[in-house]
Amino acid sequence: MNEVVGLSNGSLLADEQSLIRIGQQVLEEARRQGATAAEASVSVGTGLSVSVRRGEVDTLEHERDRSLAVVVYMGQRTGAASSADFSPESLRATVAAACSIARYTSEDPARGLADPSLLATEFPDLDLYHPWALSADEAIDLALAAEAAARDADPRISDCDSATVSSGEGLRVYLNSHGFVGSRRGTRHGLSCVAIARDHAGMQRDYWFSVARSADELEAPEEVGRRAGERAAGRLGSRRLGTRHVPVLYTPMMARGVIGQFLGAISGNNLYRKSSFLLDRLGDQVFPSHVQMQEHPHRPRGLASAAFDDEGVATRDWTVVEDGRLQTYLLDSYAGRRLGRQSTGHAGGVHNLELQSGDQDFNQLLQTMGSGLVVTELMGQGGNLVTGDYSRGAAGFWVENGEMAYPVEEITVAGNLKDMFAGLQAVGADRDQRGSIITGSLLFESMTVAGE
Amino acid sequence: MTESLDIARQTLLAPAGMDDAALEQAFDRLLAPSVDAADLYFQCTRSESWALEDGMIKQGSHSIDQGVGVRAISGEKTGFAYSDDIVLPALLEASGAARAIARSGQSRSLQAWQRGRGLKLYPPLDPVESLTDQEKVDLLRRVDAEARRADPRVEQVFVNLSGSHDVVLIADGEGRLNADVRPLVRLNVRVQVEHKGRRESGSAGAGGRHAYSRFLDGDRALDLAREAVRQALVNLEADEAPAGTMPVVLGAGWPGILLHEAIGHGLEGDFNRKGSSAFAGRLGDRVASEYCTVVDDGTLADRRGSLNIDDEGEPTQCTTLIENGILKGYMQDRMNARLMGVAATGNGRRQSYAHLPMPRMTNTYMLAGPHDPEEIVRSVDRGLYAVNFGGGQVDITSGKFVFSASEAYLIENGKVTRPVKGATLIGNGPDVLTRVSMVGTDMELDSGIGTCGKDGQLVPVGVGQPTLKIDALTVGGTRG
Numbered sequence: 001m002n003e004v005v006g007l008s009n010g011s012l013l014a015d016e017q018s019l020i021r022i023g024q025q026v027l028e029e030a031r032r033q034g035a036t037a038a039e040a041s042v043s044v045g046t047g048l049s050v051s052v053r054r055g056e057v058d059t060l061e062h063e064r065d066r067s068l069a070v071v072v073y074m075g076q077r078t079g080a081a082s083s084a085d086f087s088p089e090s091l092r093a094t095v096a097a098a099c100s101i102a103r104y105t106s107e108d109p110a111r112g113l114a115d116p117s118l119l120a121t122e123f124p125d126l127d128l129y130h131p132w133a134l135s136a137d138e139a140i141d142l143a144l145a146a147e148a149a150a151r152d153a154d155p156r157i158s159d160c161d162s163a164t165v166s167s168g169e170g171l172r173v174y175l176n177s178h179g180f181v182g183s184r185r186g187t188r189h190g191l192s193c194v195a196i197a198r199d200h201a202g203m204q205r206d207y208w209f210s211v212a213r214s215a216d217e218l219e220a221p222e223e224v225g226r227r228a229g230e231r232a233a234g235r236l237g238s239r240r241l242g243t244r245h246v247p248v249l250y251t252p253m254m255a256r257g258v259i260g261q262f263l264g265a266i267s268g269n270n271l272y273r274k275s276s277f278l279l280d281r282l283g284d285q286v287f288p289s290h291v292q293m294q295e296h297p298h299r300p301r302g303l304a305s306a307a308f309d310d311e312g313v314a315t316r317d318w319t320v321v322e323d324g325r326l327q328t329y330l331l332d333s334y335a336g337r338r339l340g341r342q343s344t345g346h347a348g349g350v351h352n353l354e355l356q357s358g359d360q361d362f363n364q365l366l367q368t369m370g371s372g373l374v375v376t377e378l379m380g381q382g383g384n385l386v387t388g389d390y391s392r393g394a395a396g397f398w399v400e401n402g403e404m405a406y407p408v409e410e411i412t413v414a415g416n417l418k419d420m421f422a423g424l425q426a427v428g429a430d431r432d433q434r435g436s437i438i439t440g441s442l443l444f445e446s447m448t449v450a451g452e
Numbered sequence: 453m454t455e456s457l458d459i460a461r462q463t464l465l466a467p468a469g470m471d472d473a474a475l476e477q478a479f480d481r482l483l484a485p486s487v488d489a490a491d492l493y494f495q496c497t498r499s500e501s502w503a504l505e506d507g508m509i510k511q512g513s514h515s516i517d518q519g520v521g522v523r524a525i526s527g528e529k530t531g532f533a534y535s536d537d538i539v540l541p542a543l544l545e546a547s548g549a550a551r552a553i554a555r556s557g558q559s560r561s562l563q564a565w566q567r568g569r570g571l572k573l574y575p576p577l578d579p580v581e582s583l584t585d586q587e588k589v590d591l592l593r594r595v596d597a598e599a600r601r602a603d604p605r606v607e608q609v610f611v612n613l614s615g616s617h618d619v620v621l622i623a624d625g626e627g628r629l630n631a632d633v634r635p636l637v638r639l640n641v642r643v644q645v646e647h648k649g650r651r652e653s654g655s656a657g658a659g660g661r662h663a664y665s666r667f668l669d670g671d672r673a674l675d676l677a678r679e680a681v682r683q684a685l686v687n688l689e690a691d692e693a694p695a696g697t698m699p700v701v702l703g704a705g706w707p708g709i710l711l712h713e714a715i716g717h718g719l720e721g722d723f724n725r726k727g728s729s730a731f732a733g734r735l736g737d738r739v740a741s742e743y744c745t746v747v748d749d750g751t752l753a754d755r756r757g758s759l760n761i762d763d764e765g766e767p768t769q770c771t772t773l774i775e776n777g778i779l780k781g782y783m784q785d786r787m788n789a790r791l792m793g794v795a796a797t798g799n800g801r802r803q804s805y806a807h808l809p810m811p812r813m814t815n816t817y818m819l820a821g822p823h824d825p826e827e828i829v830r831s832v833d834r835g836l837y838a839v840n841f842g843g844g845q846v847d848i849t850s851g852k853f854v855f856s857a858s859e860a861y862l863i864e865n866g867k868v869t870r871p872v873k874g875a876t877l878i879g880n881g882p883d884v885l886t887r888v889s890m891v892g893t894d895m896e897l898d899s900g901i902g903t904c905g906k907d908g909q910l911v912p913v914g915v916g917q918p919t920l921k922i923d924a925l926t927v928g929g930t931r932g
Contacts, residue, residue, distance in 0.1 A: 053726070056528065056529065062550075063534070063806070064535060079513070079514075080512065081513060082513070083516045083517075085536075085537075093516075104589045105511065105512055106508035108508055108510065202730065202851070235850075243695050243697075245932070273608055274646070275608070379847070379878070380843065380844060381842050391928040392854070393852070395852070409852055410852050410878055410880060411878065412695070412876050414695065448695045448929070450929065451696075451697070452697050
């Protein structure tokens with residue numbers, strides 16, 4: 001079975017059918033070894049990544065991965081195993097390892113495959129597969145263009161830590177013993193640049209990146225480099241701030257993380273464990289009434305688009321927050337059963353969760369804020385989902401009278417996520433599409449800033 | 453080492469029918485005239501993990517990952533390819549792809565093989581086999597029972613036991629052949645307590661390069677359960693943390709994450725070769741107070757961050773980074789050492805065969821100083837005493853770093869008074885240690901729980917330090 005992933009150095013891969021055959025053999029082997037139910041996922045991926053530095057190639061990496069994972073059920077007990085070896089002997093041994101573990105796990109009434117009635121039966125073409133016939137030399141040229149643009153962006157750019165071009169594609173099939181067979185094939189291409197700026201006081205770094213399913217949707221390398229350069233140079237001369245309570249504006253890149261914390265707090269796995277500061281809040285006002293949050297899993301070319309989740313459950317559009325009220329939890333089958341509910345198709349996370357934007361762009365949000373802090377970088381762990389307590393290192397800009405006054409660093413921002421969400425004054429129109437969470441800037445009414 | 457090399461040949465090469473001649477064929481492809489260095493990294497990692505929750509053995513998993521990474525270096529350029537299939541055709545193809553970095557030309561051939569040297573810091577055992585599955589789940593249940601016995605306010609107990617057996621064989625273009633068999637285990641306990649509607653959590657863990665049986669010695673596993681409950685109960689009483697700059701006393705052991713973030717990353721060779729670290733070009737400068745001597749030591753027996761050889765086949769060593777406040781050295785892998793004209797320090801590490809090696813830390817700690825730990829606390833009028841931490845992060849270019857306290861107390865008039873909620877501490881790496889005015893006699897290493905991320909690659913590490921006082925550090929609480 002080793003021929004499945006060809007050794008040629010071109011575009012991949014196994015055809016879907018051969019991966020499905022492996023998955024079927026795994027399910028059959030599980031049945032033979034005594035499992036009452038089983039699920040298997042088989043995936044292969046390949047990629048090329050090139051980084052340049054100072055006009056020369058720094059690293060040239062060829063990637064090729066494959067993996068086989070199985071979960072078996074012996075009644076209400078479960079065991080899992082995985083391997084990178086697709087040979088028949090390995091397949092048998094992997095199933096045996098999972099079955100052996102299942103003999104020692106506990107009877108758990110909530111355990112099991114997804115409800116058959118929820119499994120996806122339609123597989124719309126989500127337009128996720130756009131291979132890029134990118135040679136190493138072409139990738140090098142693109143990366144060099146990004147690096148040169150970063151250097152040209154500002155005379156104080158002293159160096160680029162790296163400019164990187166990457167291209168990858170993957171195929172994953174998922175099967176379970178309810179008879180579900182689904183496959184996902186997709187590509188992901190990226191361009192990124194890390195620039196370093198220097199002045200008498202020291203150095204600052206910052207970055208920019210572009211990522212897309214299709215190469216023609218990537219930002220131009222000149223644009224990626226220029227933005228990295230401008231951002232790094234913009235941080236030179238950073239000062240500290242005195243400790244204060246002020247409004248804080250998170251740029252879209254930073255906003256994504258804090259929305260991720262919200263999603264963690266409404267995810268079934270934290271709720272049934274009572275490890276969330278948003279317990280029993282379904283239907284409640286958790287954001288101000290202007291906040292709308294929707295999920296669109298079938299968006300063509302979406303970075304997180306998928307027709308089914310990691311358990312085969314059909315994905316569909318969800319309104320997660322309407323007029324600031326929480327409309328649904330995010331549940332997989334297990335958490336759903338623990339909470340007496342059905343899976344919402346969120347095994348493995350959200351698929352294109354979008355905050356509806358207000359009409360203010362970034363500059364208008366600065367005006368709305370008046371004086372306060374713009375956060376362009378966060379450091380360290382996020383919040384504590386059990387309590388909602390939130391404290392992170394930050395850098396950004398101090399704003400006075402709606403204008404960026406000067407860059408700031410070596411400060412912290414802190415509050416409680418529950419209060420931050422309730423006091424979310426505005427969602428910007430400056431939407432950032434580069435991830436599974438799509439949001440504009442977020443203006444929080446008040447946070448504690450600690451500094452000198 | 454011989455034993456490890458035999459195990460590695462048997463595990464990695466024999467199943468594919470490969471021998472030294474096969475490795476030579478790969479080097480025939482790799483060693484172009486402009487290739488300065490090349491290596492093959494064969495690896496097979498077997499790992500397992502068991503999870504208890506709600507008093508149930510909720511999940512168990514087993515995985516085997518194996519493959520070979522092939523690297524060619526020409527000047528500052530690196531070509532890299534890997535395969536998760538350890539067979540000759542895949543090895544030769546990866547060798548051709550990695551060599552694409554170099555100009556073409558007649559290949560040169562390998563010199564005769566010689567066995568590398570290495571240390572003997574841990575036994576070449578497979579932890580997965582060191583207890584039966586029944587003994588593993590019994591251990592989890594005992595930990596759970598102890599945590600629930602410790603206090604009626606305990607609402608949830610999560611226990612995780614994991615172990616891995618990592619076999620590596622490293623062959624390089626200079627004919628060195630080296631191997632290592634690396635056990636690694638970890639036991640982690642997290643508890644959630646509830647009292648009058650308020651919920652808090654606490655956690656404790658331990659691990660290292662040894663068999664699971666170590667957790668059974670002297671009730672060590674049960675101690676972790678009690679420690680996690682203690683922390684959670686302390687947090688149940690915690691007030692808002694202060695906001696602002698103040699004296700901070702850090703406890704011994706795991707708070708050494710300070711050193712890892714504030715200076716450790718900034719002293720890794722790659723950042724200094726490229727000049728992107730705030731510490732670049734500062735060897736010989738004073739970067740810390742006279743009380744501070746900091747080392748990176750990969751040679752401690754059984755420790756989580758220790759290695760018999762690094763991932764380039766170089767024996768690990770104890771490298772002095774800062775001596776009495778003066779910056780003495782960087783941590784190097786072979787490539788950066790060669791380009792900077794210094795010796796490698798055994799710090800070349802990689803997450804797996806599918807990743808490129810980089811200079812990484814092993815066990816990074818500060819040596820004991822002259823001060824009585826109690827005297828250190830007494831010297832503070834108003835400040836923070838932080839004894840447990842979550843993670844940290846650093847921007848090595850600006851030097852700014854953070855680390856997040858998970859158990860902390862106010863110091864008022866020289867006494868530890870009330871507990872406060874967790875908060876992030878932020879500082880500037882190149883000068884934070886200059887404000888270390890007292891260093892305790894109580895040097896301690898962490899319990900074996902650290903994982904370090906760099907460029908998306910995770911490797912196990914250790915940290916340690918004595919109790920110490922930083923005269924001014926910014927505390928990111930909410931009460932300001």
